[in-house]
Amino acid sequence: MEEHPTILGSPGERARFSGLLRAALPLGAMLVLCGYALGALNPWQAGMSTAAKGAIVLLLAAGIFFATAATQGRVNAFFKGARGEEHVAGVLATLPAAYTVLHGVVLGQGGLWRGRNVDHIVVGPTGITIIETKNWRGRVSLAAGRLTVNDTDPTRSPINQVRAEARNLAEWLAKSVPDAPPIRPLICFVGDSFDEGLRVIDEITICNSARLVEAIVSAPGTKFDKNILNRVVERLAQQV
DSSP states (O other): OOOOOEEESOTTHHHHHHHHHHHHHHHHHHHHHHHHHHHHHOGGGTTOOHHHHHHHHHHHHHHHHHHHHHHHHHHHHHHHHHHHHHHHHHHHTTSOTTOEEEEEEEESSSTTTSSEEEEEEEEETTEEEEEEEEOOOSOEEEETTEEEETTBOOSSOHHHHHHHHHHHHHHHHHTTOTTOOOEEEEEEESTTOBTTSEEEETTEEEEEGGGHHHHHHTOOOOOOOHHHHHHHHHHHHTTO
16 A cells, blocks of 8 residues: 655645735725715716716726736736645655645744745655745746746746745744754746756755655755654644
8 A cells, every 4th residue: 555645734725815815905995996986976966967977987997997907917826826836735745654744834823814834844754845836837947046937037036035935944943843954945846847857056956846756855964853853743733
């Protein structure tokens, strides 16, 4: 019988929540503004002409349309990110049984609403790996310490992002598990968009999802204390 890792948490939950919130807030604000405008102007009792009333209705409808359209791109990006996290979660589910996989770990208080969210954390014989998932279209390349997509710099550097996340996790864990192993940052691209497949630069591993398990289980390092790793899992499990 094939054994699988312990799985905790739900992948993509934070991304979908954020996407829905991005859609609801601008649209809700526009609807409130429209309601206020109709109440304040009260065109149907102000003796306005039919043409003026029609113009007001069209103007408010246009405002609602553009408020919805303005958020569509960002909402799609969040849902695309959620699908990427779910894909990576499926790959992580094939790790050996000695590993524990945690999805959607929130470092802080307040659940989905507050706190820093981590896509995936893997704890096992090769230590602690923090994974930042990227579901990008186009060819991703590494040059001069920078990741580019179709030779263009992304808005936010994933290398700086995952390095900061690893530092935040290390500082957070130090409060409850001061002897925890070092955090190993990893950037995983969904599919095969990263042209090198698997690469290690400084302390950061970069790979495509097809080589994710290989990148985790083949990581070099010392043998870590199992009791310490269990304490790390117990603490992180409280945050999913």
